[in-house]
Amino acid sequence: MAAKIVLISLLAMASSLAMASDPSPLQDFCVADKASKVLVNGFVCKDPMQVTAEDFFAMGLDKAGNTENKVGSMVTAVNVNKLAGLNTLGISMVRIDYAPRGLNPPHTHPRATEILTVIEGQLLVGFVTSNTDNGNRLFTKMLKKGDVFVFPEGLIHFQFNPGHTKTVAIGALSSQNPGTITIANAVFGSKPPISDDVLAKAFQVDKKTVDWLQAQWLPKSFSSLSSPWLPLMHWLLILVLFRTSASLIWTPKITRMAAKTLLLALLAVASSLAMASDPSPLQDFCVADKASKVLVNGFVCKDPKVVKAEDFFFRGLDKAGDTGKKLGSNVTAVNVNKLAGLNTLGISMVRIDYAPRGLNLPTLTPRHRDPHRQLFVGFVTSNSDNGNRLFTKMLKKGDVFVFPQGLIHFQFNPGYTNTVAIGALSSQNPGTITVADAVFGSKPPISDEVLAKAFQVDKKTIDWLQAQF
Numbered sequence: 358m359a360a361k362i363v364l365i366s367l368l369a370m371a372s373s374l375a376m377a378s379d380p381s382p383l384q385d386f387c388v389a390d391k392a393s394k395v396l397v398n399g400f401v402c403k404d405p406m407q408v409t410a411e412d413f414f415a416m417g418l419d420k421a422g423n424t425e426n427k428v429g430s431m432v433t434a435v436n437v438n439k440l441a442g443l444n445t446l447g448i449s450m451v452r453i454d455y456a457p458r459g460l461n462p463p464h465t466h467p468r469a470t471e472i473l474t475v476i477e478g479q480l481l482v483g484f485v486t487s488n489t490d491n492g493n494r495l496f497t498k499m500l501k502k503g504d505v506f507v508f509p510e511g512l513i514h515f516q517f518n519p520g521h522t523k524t525v526a527i528g529a530l531s532s533q534n535p536g537t538i539t540i541a542n543a544v545f546g547s548k549p550p551i552s553d554d555v556l557a558k559a560f561q562v563d564k565k566t567v568d569w570l571q572a573q574w575l576p577k578s579f580s581s582l583s584s585p586w587l588p589l590m591h592w593l594l595i596l597v598l599f600r601t602s603a604s605l606i607w608t609p610k611i612t613r614m615a616a617k618t619l620l621l622a623l624l625a626v627a628s629s630l631a632m633a634s635d636p637s638p639l640q641d642f643c644v645a646d647k648a649s650k651v652l653v654n655g656f657v658c659k660d661p662k663v664v665k666a667e668d669f670f671f672r673g674l675d676k677a678g679d680t681g682k683k684l685g686s687n688v689t690a691v692n693v694n695k696l697a698g699l700n701t702l703g704i705s706m707v708r709i710d711y712a713p714r715g716l717n718l719p720t721l722t723p724r725h726r727d728p729h730r731q732l733f734v735g736f737v738t739s740n741s742d743n744g745n746r747l748f749t750k751m752l753k754k755g756d757v758f759v760f761p762q763g764l765i766h767f768q769f770n771p772g773y774t775n776t777v778a779i780g781a782l783s784s785q786n787p788g789t790i791t792v793a794d795a796v797f798g799s800k801p802p803i804s805d806e807v808l809a810k811a812f813q814v815d816k817k818t819i820d821w822l823q824a825q826f
């Protein structure tokens with residue numbers, strides 16, 4: 358019983374956890390040079406002339422993580438340690454696998470907001486606010502396939518699969534190296550241990566209980582945790598039943614859903630040119646108040662007292678967008694306009710559907726039209742970086758690619774089947790400037806004289822191009 362009380366206090370506890378966002382990039386990219394002995398904030402940059410498309414690429418996110426451990430979950434992270442090109446870009450990606458009744462135990466990311474979508478199965482998620490926000494409120498929500506949920510930066514959160522089938526989620530975090538503090542491990546399993554005097558006082562229990570709890574964690578590694586997790590999970594369920602009767606209306610369908618969605622993870626839409634990062638949050642959250650007439654950078658905050666779990670939630674990312682129009686691709690964006698809780702959190706998510714040969718890019722060789730090569734991606738560096746270099750890569754299922762902030766980029770499906778990708782962007786409202794539309798389709802049009810000069814072609818060609826847009 359005492360252990361349960363301690364564990365209850367544990368989740369409610371918001372210790373002095375550092376909360377800081379990644380700094381903004383100061384150049385096109387700064388691929389981590391892991392070989393350098395120089396220690397800096399992040400990593401030293403590799404010589405840009407030695408950088409290739411491989412530096413922005415990682416593979417394997419189609420592979421399920423092994424959930425045969427005591428908590429029944431596994432996080433496969435693609436952060437700067439696995440994808441060197443992420444250095445200075447303030448973003449990373451994870452795949453999380455959950456066995457039936459698997460738990461990703463209460464933890465925080467000291468440097469990142471997390472946005473997550475369920476690809477398969479079902480997931481009970483929750484986070485707890487800090488001490489200052491009307492006292493450690495718990496927000497929980499039952500998610501199904503295609504749902505999106507955001508965990509504000511630095512707050513303690515968890516995910517639990519209450520179903521009888523496995524669950525797969527893809528998450529993105531607003532840091533190249535978000536860090537994870539698993540609360541129970543950090544408090545009871547630190548080396549050397551936190552004095553039992555301190556912990557007894559902190560949790561208002563006797564030292565014997567603290568010693569017992571520490572004994573459960575100390576001699577064991579994370580993967581061999583045993584008994585303490587059972588009361589924790591038990592407690593979690595009780596807590597959830599007690600606190601969130603509304604979400605119990607949701608009844609998980611116990612059908613095994615074959616994962617047929619082609620999942621390619623990549624990071625961005627057609628092109629975005631804004632070169633500044635979102636500001637760091639100054640409170641636990643600031644849910645956008647769309648009704649307010651006051652104009653600020655982003656949105657005015659809704660009264661925190663009327664904020665609900667729904668404010669951090671979006672439904673429908675399992676639905677394919679209509680790719681029938683001109684470009685043969687469709688971006689379904691979950692930004693601050695659709696998910697008010699993203700305001701100030703510096704991240705958002707997209708689903709992109711690509712019809713076969715989904716973007717009219719004429720010059721690909723037949724070699725590229727192979728069903729196992731499903732998305733051709735690329736970006737171009739700015740003028741200052743040794744002159745507009747193009748980096749391209751053919752991606753298949755489970756591959757990850759990063760498009761550095763502000764650089765012009767594209768994706769093209771060269772295959773004979775549809776492609777689906779999940780992307781995350783390091784802004785609540787990344788904005789998109791489709792270059793061709795912006796240049797040739799502006800209203801009113803840019804003078805053909807200006808464009809003729811800019812593109813070094815004659816005015817007739819420009820007039821023809823403008824007529825197409």
Ligand SMILES: *[C@@H]1O[C@H](CO)[C@@H](O)[C@H](O)[C@H]1NC(C)=O
Nearest residue numbers: 677678679680681682687688
């Ligand atoms: C994208 O798909 C949605 C839903 O199918 C549709 O309403 C919308 O018009 C499509 N957008 C484009 C640009 O084709």
